Structures are given as structure tokens and as C-alpha cells.
Amino acid sequence: MSRLAALALTVAALTAAPALAPAAANAHGLVGRADLPIPVWLFGWAAAVVLVVSFVALASLWPRPRLQTPRLRPLVGIPSGLDVLAGAVGVALFALVVYSGYEGTKIPTANLAPTFIYVYFWVGLVVLSVLLGDVFRALNPWLALGRTARWLIAHRRDAPPPPLLSYPSWLGRWPAVISITAFAWLELAYPNKDDPATLATLSLAYAIFQVAGMVLFGVERWSERGDGFGVYFNLYSRLSPLQRNDGRLCLRAPLSGAPPLPVMAGTVALMAVAIGSTSFDGFSNGPMWALIAPDLKRLFMGLGASDVQGQQWAATLGLVGFILLIGAIFRLGVRGMQTVGEGHSADELAGRFAHTLIPIAFAYVLAHYFSLLVFQGQAAGYLIYDPLGGGSGLFARPDFRIDFNLISATAIWYVQVGALLTGHVAGLTLAHDRAVALYHNVRAATRSQYWMLVVMVGFTSLGLWLLSAVQG
Amino acid sequence: MRSAQRWWLVAGGLVLAAVLFVVLKPGAGGPIAGAPEHPAARTGKSANSHLQAVRAIRVSGGQPVGGVSTISVHKGEPVLLVVTSDVRDEVHVHGYDLHKDVSPGGTVRFAFRATIDGVFEIELEKRATQIASLQVQP
DSSP states (O other): OOHHHHHHHHHHHHHHSSOOOOOOOOOOSSSSEEOOOBOHHHHHHHHHHHHHHHHHHHHHOOSSOSSSSOOOEEEEEOOHHHHHHHHHHHHHHHHHHHHHHHHSOSOTTTSHHHHIIIIIIIIIHHHHHHHHSOHHHHHOHHHHHHHHHHHHHHHHHSSOOOOSSOOOTTTTTHHHHHHHHHHHHHHHTOTTTTOHHHHHHHHHHHHHHHHHHHHHHOHHHHHHHTOHHHHHHHHHHTTSSEEEETTEEEEOOTTTTSTTOOOOTTHHHHHHHHHHHHHHHHHHTSHHHHHHHHHHHHHHHHTTOOHHHHHHHHHHHHHHHHHHHHHHHHHHHHHHHHTTOTTOOHHHHHHHHGGGGHHHHHHHHHHHHHHHHHHGGGGHHHHTTOTTSTTOSSSOOOOOOOOTTSSOHHHHHHHHHHHHHHHHHHHHHHHHHHHHHHOSSHHHHHHHHHHHHHHHHHHHHHHHHHHBGGGO | OOHHHHHHHHHHHHHHHHHHHHHHSTTSOOTTOOOOOOHHHHHTOOTTOSOOOEEEEEEETTEETTSSEEEEEETTOEEEEEEEESSOEEEEETTTTEEEEEOTTEEEEEEEEOOSOEEEEEEETTTTEEEEEEEEEO
16 A cells, blocks of 8 residues: 555544534433533644644654663562452452342442442553552452462462463454453443343353463463453553562553563454444444434344344444444554555554553543543442442441532543543654664654554544534 | 753643643633633623523423433523423433422423533433433533
8 A cells, every 4th residue: 555545544534534413412321421522622722732742742752762671660579468368359349249230239320230340340440550550460350269279279289280272372362352342342332231130140251251261271371361351451550650570569660561562463453442442432422423323223123123222233333333443543554654664564563563552542541431430439438338239238328429529520621631632642652662662764763653643643633522522 | 853952842832732722712812712601691690590491301102302402501500490291200310319200291390500510311210211411511
């Protein structure tokens, strides 16, 4: 593909979407509250800053790689008992969520399971990973169970059990891609996503899947590559200034954890799922989807689906569409980068630049789910007293209401715009650093980064547009 | 590029961003500052004004007539919602957490002040059908 054609296609992909008309906003989620769209003036300002920042970055970045090998400064030792304790906490929380799901009330907001899974686990752990490092690796209940089982067997037989199969390299992170896609589908397309008992069953099914993977391929190997949530939270933890190394907690330069991400099959797909699913969540709350969805639904109903099924398949189509769109934008940028020479294949470049999407994915999560975390996160105030709901808990349920004035709509806008702008700068920084490490020639590195700039501007503009009133 | 030059560029970028922010922010007389003004400010009346708009929602066959409408108000304004329904259900204004039972052919009224900004669902709770969307602008 010629460079001009690739550029034209990228620009077309970025500008084709925002061309439809307004309709009513459709708020959904656990609480029946949605964010106000970012006003047009703020959208314009943020878009202008994106462009200014990008050109400043192009003109001023360093000629030699700085982030490729993180330098670790040890802070404190981690007591060995802490792992056991954290694992036990993880297993106990998992058991409590499953138990609440089956035995508790059917009202989603009064039962611990939905809020725990969609708010504390899915969103809270992402934020926690970026702040504190890979905390999920310590809390991971499936990993804790696998390690315990391995330890018990090793204790009896004097040697840990060998894995039944060696993990094939083509499998890479694909099991994680499947798990995270399935979770995104559950959250965004499945009609019964709030039902506590369904969530409990799915949690158990996921645990069984993990145990099977660990038996087949070994506990640690599976956990690092195949455990969808383990892999997903580990990606975000690479942005953290904290890292665990050799039994010690260490400090590292922010972002320097991302470049060492091992290049592996399925990594780009995982990033596309992470960004694409969040994008579709934003889009499906917007006026444009409210306009398209009924037609899609009717299309599926014409094929014999019921009303609810029609909605489900429409959302499935939207979700898949957004994942493919994100993958395509990245792939087009990679094809463009390929044209600057030095003989790198498109697959190699895609793998080597996949980690630059981690900050973009985090920015999307924060921009879309920050208010959910702040508002629905307050539900802990009554859920810890009464995880099953309906007054069946150990303690009397206090009179507790979620304070929807804890932060203002204006503050949420600034957090959203701030997250996207910071993610943009971080993505550009990582891409630039990788380029100067990869290309022998500084000029080739710079030219390759025009393409990554287009990709990053595309993702950041898409993120802003999804949240803004420009849409309708 | 020398490091001093680099810092000047970054500083220049920051200044440009700050200028853009001030220019674009509504109320500062900027070129895109055409956002609608606060109605209370426009009419010169306080938020206690009795000129509050009555917002009517009609439910027929368990569905909102004319689709899910958007009720847009500014924070602090009084709101009067009138819901007429031909089915028995419970009308729930999310976020403000107001509930009222409605019987077939009946009408319920919600009079409240829009103290929380954001977008909130108004729904027939038992049917889990959204009948309107309350948008409270800051």
C-alpha cells in the first residue's frame, strides 16, 4: 500500500463516523445515571491542545531511548507472609461474591455481586494497578488456589507436578483475548448482565477455566498468559511507578514498565478489545447509537430474534465493530510505519508498538468509568454491612444513600479530558522511545512517528468525540 | 535540539493551551461562547421563580408516547414532572431516588429542585422501561 493511500484511508476512517443526527440520550448501568456530554467549547479546546501537544512532542523529544530498560530503586522488602494473606483475602472475596450472587437478593444494586464485579473488580482494580502496581497478582484467587494445590502436591511427592503440555507460542495471549471479550460482551450486550445468580455462575465457570488452564500448562505460565484478568490488570500495572522485584517493592520511572512487555501473539488484539469495548460503551450511551440501534434490532428481529435478543445482537454487532475499528486504525498506522524502511514486517512492528496503547486504554477506562467508580463505588457503604441485600446480613443495614453531589459534572468533564490528554502524551512518549530504540537511523525513527502520531491523534479524538456533545 | 530550546517549546505550548482555554470557555466572550445562558440569569428571576416549566410524560401501553424524551434543566431550577399512565407501575426518578405508584389512567406529580447535575433515567420500575431522561446541566 502506498503511503498516501494509507494516510487517506486512516483519515477517512477517523472522519467518516461523526456525520449523523441527534436523538435522546439513553442512560444505562447499575445506577440509572450517566455523565453529561462534554460541552462543545471544552471539546474544541481539548482537540486543539491535542494538536499543539503532538507537534511540540514531535519537535522536542529525545534522540536516544530512555525508557526501554527500567532502573529499579528498592524501597522496602515485602514480608513473605503477605502473599499468603493476600491470596487468602482474594479467595475469601471470590467466595463471598459467588455466595452473595446465589443466596442474596435479586435486586442488582442491593446485592454485592454486580457492584463488586463491574465496579470494584473491573474498574477499581485498573485504577489500583496503575497507582500501586500489579496488586491483582497478589490477590488473584485462581492463582492462589493453583499455587496452594501445587505446593500441597509438591509437599507429598517432593517435587512440583510438571505441566501436562508446554504452552505453544502461537497461543500467546489469545486465551486472555477470549476471556476479556466475553466479559465485555457480558457487560455491554448480554440482557441479564445484572442478575446476581448469573454472575455467580459465570464467576465459577471462569474459575474452572483457569484451573483447567493451570493443570494443562502449569500454574505460573498460564497465569501470565492465559488468565484473562491477570493479563489485563498486569498491562495497566506496567504504567505504575511501583514494581515488585525479588521480594522487594521497587520504584521505577513512570511508564518504564510498559516497554519490557513481552511481544507475544494476541497482544494487539487484547489492546483492541480493551479500547474497543470501552469505546462501544461510550458510543452505546450516545445519541447516534439510539438512532442506529432500533434499525439493527429490527434487522435481527426480521431474522427471527425476539425483542430482547434483537437488542443483544445489535449490541454484539456494535461491540465487534468497535473492536475491529480500533484494530484497523492501529494496523493502518503500522502499515504506514512500514513504509519508512529498514525491513521491519508489519507483524513485527504491530507487536513492538502494542504496549504504546496501554496508556490510551487506561485513559479510556478513566474517562468512561471514573464517575461510576466515584458514585456506585459508594455502595460499599451499605454492601459491607449487608452483602446479600434485604437485611439478611450480619449487621443492621445503616440508612445509606449514594451522594450524587460528591463531585460535580464539571469536575467529571475535567477528569475525562485530563485523562485523555495525559494518555495521549504517554502513548506518544512510549511510541517515540520505542522508535528510537528500534530504528538505526534517527530520521527513520522520526518519520515512523508521523504515523504513530496519526494513530494517537485518532484514538484521542475518538475518545473525546464519544464523550462530547458534538455527537448530538 | 538543545535542552533550553526544548523547554521554551514546552513552555510555549503550555501558554498557548492556557490562552485557548480562556478564549474558548463560555462566558469569557470567546468566539464559540454561544452556549445558552442560564435561564434564571436570563429572566433575572431567582430559582424560586414560579415560572417553572411543567414537563409532561404520557405512557401508553407501558411505553412512553413519542419515545424517550429528554428533559433538560439547569442545576438549581425547580422541576415539575407530570406522568400520566394507562398501566399500573411505579415511576422512579433515578439519582434523586423519587418513587411514586401510578394506577391505570392515573397521574403522578413530582415537584423537586434539580440539585444534582448529570443525566438520570426516569423509568417504570416494575417493567424496567425508561420513559424519559432528565438532564441537569451545571
